[in-house]
Amino acid sequence: MKAAVRYYTKTGNTKRLAEAVAKAIGAEALPISVPVDEPVDILFLGNSYYAFSIDPEVRSFVASLDKNMVGRIVNFGSAAMLNSTWKKVKAEADKAGIPMDEREFHCKGEFKGIHKGKPDAQDLAEAADFAKSIINVSSGGKKMKALVTYFSASGVTAKVAKRLADAIDSPVYEIRPEVPYTAADLDWRNKKSRSTLEMSDKNCRPALADKDAPVADADVVFVGYPVWWYREPSIIDSFLAAYDFSGKRVVPFATSGSSGIGAEAPQRMREITGAEVDAGKRFAAGASAEELKTWAETFLK
Ligand SMILES: Cc1cc2nc3c(=O)[nH]c(=O)nc-3n(C[C@H](O)[C@H](O)[C@H](O)COP(=O)(O)O)c2cc1C
Numbered sequence: 001m002k003a004a005v006r007y008y009t010k011t012g013n014t015k016r017l018a019e020a021v022a023k024a025i026g027a028e029a030l031p032i033s034v035p036v037d038e039p040v041d042i043l044f045l046g047n048s049y050y051a052f053s054i055d056p057e058v059r060s061f062v063a064s065l066d067k068n069m070v071g072r073i074v075n076f077g078s079a080a081m082l083n084s085t086w087k088k089v090k091a092e093a094d095k096a097g098i099p100m101d102e103r104e105f106h107c108k109g110e111f112k113g114i115h116k117g118k119p120d121a122q123d124l125a126e127a128a129d130f131a132k133s134i135i136n137v138s139s140g141g142k143k144m145k146a147l148v149t150y151f152s153a154s155g156v157t158a159k160v161a162k163r164l165a166d167a168i169d170s171p172v173y174e175i176r177p178e179v180p181y182t183a184a185d186l187d188w189r190n191k192k193s194r195s196t197l198e199m200s201d202k203n204c205r206p207a208l209a210d211k212d213a214p215v216a217d218a219d220v221v222f223v224g225y226p227v228w229w230y231r232e233p234s235i236i237d238s239f240l241a242a243y244d245f246s247g248k249r250v251v252p253f254a255t256s257g258s259s260g261i262g263a264e265a266p267q268r269m270r271e272i273t274g275a276e277v278d279a280g281k282r283f284a285a286g287a288s289a290e291e292l293k294t295w296a297e298t299f300l301k
Pocket of ligand 1: 151158195227258260
């Protein structure tokens with residue numbers, strides 16, 4: 001994880017915050033006149049409000065950033081009255097094609113006699129803690145490595161899975177059957193369709209197209225699928241049986257017409273993997289990145 005710190009300051013307040021942030025993560029606090037010319041995962045960007053907006057220099061700095069050099073921007077700053085410059089910076093970051101971390105540090109800053117002494121020692125300590133928590137060194141805790149896997153027959157779960165993987169910055173792997181499901185295979189009204197036959201046999205393990213999922217690299221494996229007959233499709237069982245999940249945490253998630261995720265799927269997933277399997281969650285097809293991220297991050301701490 002490589003991080004850099006840039007700031008824009010008029011009164012020195014943001015500079016002091018930048019120095020606290022930089023010290024906490026072992027980087028150097030540099031003004032925005034110094035270009036980012038080495039790739040970084042995170043750019044901590046300190047800025048403030050002046051006459052209800054961010055300074056034009058901050059705008060042009062963000063506009064000048066190369067999206068191939070900056071993984072994401074983490075905003076921090078202080079202001080006398082307004083609470084956050086996040087939206088203003090995000091508008092510029094969007095134009096530059098650079099993701100903006102949703103977390104930000106903001107505190108009051110002294111201006112014309114208001115908020116005297118701010119940011120104070122406590123603000124600086126909080127800014128430092130914030131920076132550490134962003135790069136996950138705060139509690140000495142190592143961040144869990146995630147892998148999002150999914151099976152999707154008609155594309156609904158695929159969209160949710162990709163949104164989730166994007167939101168938590170995880171690799172994503174599609175579980176594919178060796179023989180793809182045709183529309184006729186998916187006809188749940190037909191008692192003889194492939195899906196009906198497979199789902200009526202709880203020991204059915206359809207063959208997988210490959211065994212390339214990078215499960216070994218992950219601590220937490222999210223397993224997404226469409227609910228079929230109130231549980232996980234048999235191809236999910238094949239996937240779980242094909243890898244070593246010992247010591248890993250398995251977290252199911254699903255989409256469905258209306259059914260919940262149920263208790264049967266996680267229980268079977270426990271039996272197959274011998275791993276810790278969470279109860280999981282069913283999401284609507286349109287579940288937002290934010291909803292998915294908030295949910296997923298509870299497993300990654
Ligand atoms: C064979 C089959 C069985 C299904 N069984 C259920 C079910 O028990 N409950 C439910 O709410 N939806 C059920 N559905 C609907 C799917 O769960 C839903 O359309 C899902 O979002 C499809 O995801 P996908 O596009 O990723 O395949 C079933 C669909 C199929 C094809």
